[in-house]
Amino acid sequence: MVLLVAGCATTPPGPSPEAVRRDLERRIPASVPDRAGWATDIEVALRTQEIAPTPENLCAVLAVIEQESGYQADPPVANLPAIARGELERRAAALRIPKFALNAALRLDSTDGRSYGQRLDQVRTERELSELYEDLTGRVPLGRQLLDGRNPVQTGGPMQVSIPFAEARAGTYPYAIETSIRREVFTRRGGLYFGIAHLLGYPTPYLRKVHRFADFNAGWYASRNAAFQQALGYATGQSLALDGDLLTPGASMAKPGETERAARRLAGELGMDERAIRRQLEQGNQLGFNDTALFQQVFELGERRAGKPLPREIIPGIQLESPKITRDLDTAWFATRVYDRYRRCLAK
Numbered sequence: 001m002v003l004l005v006a007g008c009a010t011t012p013p014g015p016s017p018e019a020v021r022r023d024l025e026r027r028i029p030a031s032v033p034d035r036a037g038w039a040t041d042i043e044v045a046l047r048t049q050e051i052a053p054t055p056e057n058l059c060a061v062l063a064v065i066e067q068e069s070g071y072q073a074d075p076p077v078a079n080l081p082a083i084a085r086g087e088l089e090r091r092a093a094a095l096r097i098p099k100f101a102l103n104a105a106l107r108l109d110s111t112d113g114r115s116y117g118q119r120l121d122q123v124r125t126e127r128e129l130s131e132l133y134e135d136l137t138g139r140v141p142l143g144r145q146l147l148d149g150r151n152p153v154q155t156g157g158p159m160q161v162s163i164p165f166a167e168a169r170a171g172t173y174p175y176a177i178e179t180s181i182r183r184e185v186f187t188r189r190g191g192l193y194f195g196i197a198h199l200l201g202y203p204t205p206y207l208r209k210v211h212r213f214a215d216f217n218a219g220w221y222a223s224r225n226a227a228f229q230q231a232l233g234y235a236t237g238q239s240l241a242l243d244g245d246l247l248t249p250g251a252s253m254a255k256p257g258e259t260e261r262a263a264r265r266l267a268g269e270l271g272m273d274e275r276a277i278r279r280q281l282e283q284g285n286q287l288g289f290n291d292t293a294l295f296q297q298v299f300e301l302g303e304r305r306a307g308k309p310l311p312r313e314i315i316p317g318i319q320l321e322s323p324k325i326t327r328d329l330d331t332a333w334f335a336t337r338v339y340d341r342y343r344r345c346l347a348k
Contacts, residue, residue, distance in 0.1 A: 017043055020053040027062055027348050032071040037188070045193040048174045051200050059345035060209050061159075061196055063338045064216060069158040073188035076124045084120055084129055091146045105142040110135050116143075126156045127186035151182070157191020159199070166194035203287050206313055209342055214315045214335040218244050222331075225284050226316040228295060229259055231302030234310065236262050244316040246284035253278065263294065270297050 015023070024039035032038065042061055046053050069075040077083070092102045106117035114122075116136055123129045130153040136143035137151070154163050163185050170181045173193065177184060184190030199216050204224070206212055211223035222244030233240045240262055248257030253274060256264065263270075263277050270277070272294065280294040289295055290312075303310050318331040 014053055017047060020046070020058075023053075023055070024058055024062070027058060027345050028071070029066075038065075038071065038192075041189045041192045042196070044174065044189070045196045046200075048193070049172070049197060049201055051196065055346060056209065057200055059342050060199060060212065061192075062345050063341035064195065064199055064213070065158050065192075066341050067334070067338045068160040071158065073158050073191060074125045074127045074156070074186050075158070077126060080123050080125070080129060081121050084123060084132075087152065088120075088146060095145065097142070097146070101142065102146075105136075105140055108140060111139070116140070125186075126153050127183075129153055130156065130182065130186070156182075156185045157195060158188060159191055159195025161185060161191060161195040161198050165198055166190070169194065169197055172197075205287065205290055208339075210335050210339040211313045211315065213338040213342070214331050216338075217331045217334045218316045218318050220285055221287070221289070222316045222318075223313040224290070227310070227312050227314045228284075228289075228298065230314060231299045231310050232259065232262050232266075234302035234306040235298055236265050237305070238262050238265070242314065242317045244318070246281045247278075263298070266298070266301065269301065270294065 014020075020043045021036070021039040024042055025035045028035045028038055042058070043053065045051075046057065046061075051057060065071055088102060089099065092099065103117070106120060107115050110116050110119055110132070112119070116132065119128075119132050123132060130151055133143075133147060133151045133153060137147050137149060151163075155161065156163060163182050166185050167181045170177070173181070173184065173190070175184070175189060175193075181190070185194060199212065202220055204212060204215070204221070206223065214223045215221060225244040225246050226242040228246070229240045229242050229244070232238075233242075240258060245257070246259050248260070251257050251260070256278075260278065260281055263281065264274055267273060267277065270293070272280075277294060280289070280292040283289040283292060299310060299312075315332045315335050
């Protein structure tokens with residue numbers, strides 16, 4: 001049985017909402033405009049989701065906000081017009097659409113009176129770009145073709161939360177939805193609500209918040225899964241990518257991914273067939289994976305062959321890739337930066 005350290009574990013009655021807001025205001029940098037408004041939106045998100053307002057949880061939220069947006073509900077993105085235009089040109093080239101056809105489409109008037117090209121040249125934030133894409137796909141046939149009916153902007157708000165993640169949890173949202181969950185993510189209250197759900201809304205076995213910060217960047221339980229991959233590597237003598245992805249999406253039983261192939265090499269020692277291994281790897285997005293026979297036996301074999309205890313969580317080795325990122329960064333960089341901010345917050 002694992003030790004449960006959860007952001008949303010049941011706790012005895014805690015401080016009043018007013019006390020939580022005062023504590024948050026005290027910890028938010030004095031230079032931030034409307035600290036009371038930030039504190040209110042954070043407190044409501046925590047209380048609605050029944051996440052304990054401990055200093056550790058408050059500081060975890062504040063550290064991610066500071067890292068991701070510097071306390072801006074809709075943060076500007078450097079060089080966004082060039083990034084967005086480059087992405088449209090790349091998609092057009094892939095579809096063999098001539099550049100003059102793309103330029104002609106961008107010269108058309110959009111719903112606000114400006115041409116799409118003028119709006120594209122003036123976008124500063126992901127919200128503005130998302131709204132432009134929605135307008136373009138809704139009114140211009142070439143726009144639907146270029147964007148494949150799917151808005152390319154997939155993150156937003158003060159915590160840069162995934163929009164598909166938010167849309168999957170729309171049923172728990174405590175506010176009236178004015179237009180769509182996508183639009184709510186770009187507001188302070190919506191971005192904080194879903195960002196806090198992604199950061200703290202699931203139980204983990206972690207003892208240090210740095211691994212939760214790594215999960216925020218790489219996906220739920222990525223730190224636990226990367227540690228499993230490391231143990232599996234020791235057990236098989238095989239070098240594996242420690243990326244936290246236990247199964248390749250859509251992989252058939254006949255063509256499994258790297259981690260699954262490695263686990264199958266131990267089938268005899270584990271006393272499991274291929275389907276049993278697949279079923280247990282499918283639990284990699286749940287806390288209960290820690291209690292599976294696969295997890296426990298792989299660690300036993302790995303520690304025996306390594307000759308030492310192995311950690312049950314490590315920061316995944318994932319390179320960060322995005323048109324917005326212009327430096328060589330990885331999940332470790334993100335997690336440690338947020339963890340430093342978290343410790344400074346706790347020290348207040």
